[in-house]
Amino acid sequence: MSAESTEHALSDEVIDDQDEASTDADASPKGSAASRLEEEGDVAADYLEELLDIADIDGDIDIEVRNGRTYISIVAEDETDGLDSLVGEDGEVLEALQELTRLSVLSATENRSRLVLDINGYRQQRAGHLQKIAEDAAASVKESGKAVALEPMSAYERKIVHDAVADLGLVSESEGEGAGRHIVVSAD
Known part of the structure; x- marks a missing residue:
């Protein structure tokens, strides 16, 4: 292959890469943000589910994405002291658990999280x-x-x-x- 044809082939690759980059940039940032928030919710839910299993506490985990933030709720059908212990006095344990969950998301996705964790409707x-x-x-x-x-x-x-x-x-x-x-x- 001559130097001229190699140069031409390389320039075609650069153009193709630019086209792909502009296509990615043209993609809705809202879509990518939504998928990032969904991933964040899935990672957080997995972390919390494992924590509940270790602590032998029953609870259902609900994930909701709204206003650019992931909201995770842990609720129980029955009143359980186990979930109340995860809230703690004045929500101190809940705040700590929220921070640990955010760290779990950061570790898994390398993205900072602003997720909000609620347990048994305490935040409401x-x-x-x-x-x-x-x-x-x-x-x-x-x-x-x-x-x-x-x-x-x-x-x-x-x-x-x-x-x-x-x-x-x-x-x-x-x-x-x-x-x-x-x-x-x-x-x-």
Whole structure:
């Protein structure tokens, strides 16, 4: 093969590679993100199922992808103390288990995960409680005109409170660091 024909063959390969790359780039990022989230959910479910087996705790695992995030729920038909022990006091065990599950996903996929883990509806119940905290803080700010500092909470819980405070027409800001990070609600 002459140098000219080798060069021509190589340029054809480069063009083919570029065409494949542009086809991949033209593919809907939403589709690839959705498949990545589904994979994340499958890895997380496998990890949690193994954990439940080791702990000899009964529970069904539900996976849902919404708003660009994977939500994993572990529920039981019967009230079982085993699942409650996975929530812990004030959801501390649940938060730790969520972080371990995220690490499992990171290890398997090399992608950081923002998955949310819920056990026996704890997060939904907590969201209602957080809504009430936001409403009480807003009422206090409106009445006194003074800013109100709330108890420290996780980033996920702070997001719920920030949204609730904004819906009530007030301003909220996270302050502090680490486990002491909390929200301050004010009128301006």
